[in-house]
Amino acid sequence: MRNLITDVPGLKVGNADDAKLASGVSVVVFDQPAAAGIATPGGAPALRDTALLAPEMTVERIDAIVLSGGSVHGLDAAGGAIAWLNEHGRGFAVGSARAPIVPGAALFDLDNGGDKNWGRPAPYGELAYAAAARADFDFALGTAGAGYGATICGLKGGLGSASALTSQGYVVGALAAVNSVGRATRGEAPYFWAAPYERDGEFGGLGEGGALPPAALELALKRANPGATTPAVVATDAPLDKAMATRLAVMASAGFALALRPAHAPLDGDVVFAASTARAGRAPDLVDLTEIGMLAADCLARAIARGVYEATALPFSGAKLSWRQRYGAAPAPPDA
């Protein structure tokens, strides 16, 4: 197990990013078309081709999911992934034509110090083409892919991932580009809200840090640059139809609440896609689906904390500190 979403059999992830642009793209490419659903609890989503994910819509399966920087401009990104998939003979067949199905979500990183004077077209299509081409089992976390230019309240954000196994052997994984309007830590302390769900010190192993400082419960938002959105993907090898995938997305959305404060805010675009690669043989019953969804929420919370923990600061004057810059590469646990 890599502790990445790619532990789920049947998918790969590719990143592409640009240091001068200070932005990037992450693409989840499914080996075979995958049933998928979505939950959009945030108030400021930027989405592309997601209406077809509703269970009553005709197209059953998707080929890839694109997470992108660039806000509304980043919604171009899926076009590049579509072009790559088209070249590889992928897509929904309509006569002799192919329509690769690629829903996408973008996050706001326009005001992070990078050079956004890109003229026409915006660079996100080419970034997504490159990301799809290099999709593999291993990919970078932190300041990488769709998390390259991401920020959160008080710290650099980034790309995170995590995986888990259910008691019945289903694999679950999550990927998140963490760019929330709020915090991932308990106020000014280094302890992540997601600490109860941490595995094997994947985001520092600091635990919950004892009694909560009361100030940790006060509202804290990135105000100078309130553009936000944490787009995410969860996946499982359990065979799900679109309705079950939608239920999985809703359950996974609890992960935002476990990792970020506030969650689902008006200026945030919390959004999570849920996809099934159907590689596991046995169809899940409702209890299996409950466990898959519970662990998907955990994985999403862990991926969010890891995205912040693994990030490095952007090299611009006034750029936000990374968690490691602020709290040290390996601060001692509170009990040490």
Place this chain on the structure above:
Amino acid sequence: MRNLITDVPGLKVGNADDAKLASGVSVVVFDQPAAAGIATPGGAPALRDTALLAPEMTVERIDAIVLSGGSVHGLDAAGGAIAWLNEHGRGFAVGSARAPIVPGAALFDLDNGGDKNWGRPAPYGELAYAAAARADFDFALGTAGAGYGATICGLKGGLGSASALTSQGYVVGALAAVNSVGRATRGEAPYFWAAPYERDGEFGGLGEGGALPPAALELALKRANPGATTPAVVATDAPLDKAMATRLAVMASAGFALALRPAHAPLDGDVVFAASTARAGRAPDLVDLTEIGMLAADCLARAIARGVYEATALPFSGAKLSWRQRYGAAPAPPDA
């Protein structure tokens, strides 16, 4: 402040319950019609007259909200509240007629040992009439009202409530009838998941209990009686329209994730109504709404923990223990 949803100016709450039935009803009565929204993250909701809450539907304001035991039978309850409101000249005017607008949600407590052989009609309408008639600022928590017959995984559930004040002076409150398929505590330990948000020892003041036992993360569901659903209401005195109230409901739904594990399950009906009494003078901006929503999630999480903490066991053989029976009326904090 009573630390109840009735701290929000402009509403009252009444309970009615029946020991032999082992079920009951809670009614939130608004002094004046209130704009409202809803979020339904659970997979097994039982709702009445909620379609009109969508922002694009015509009716702008509601007169009351009913939470009820009795599962599908409990959806009769709103009829009793409507009758009481009608007698008091309340309701949406249509010519000389009045249509009191009363959305409702029911929870599954049919298999809890109470006598459910009620013949025809089911008793929930009369219970709601009685509850509306006695609506006041003070009301009982625990084994009371809609939480009378409620159970959760391993323990008795119940009715909970909590309130908070934003930094700008808006009042926020929550009411929940806790009947989840999962746990409100960290596994077999007495510590509530909602502990980080607790105020003034309102559910025992035990804190988080130090390092999490790994078993606390395993799936645990009430299996013998998997019927579930935690219906809830949050309210504020901030003037909101239906769209803002819907955003408030979505933000408040994070409270299920902060207090229950798993949240939003297929066999659970996590549902939260959000209502605005508009008694505060100033309209909230997006930052105000974010803080109101964040505190609504906290209040919902706290109300859930309080509902379990305040409950007493039903007097039937095999009935689930209350939290106090299981863990003692006042166990010492872990640091004591």
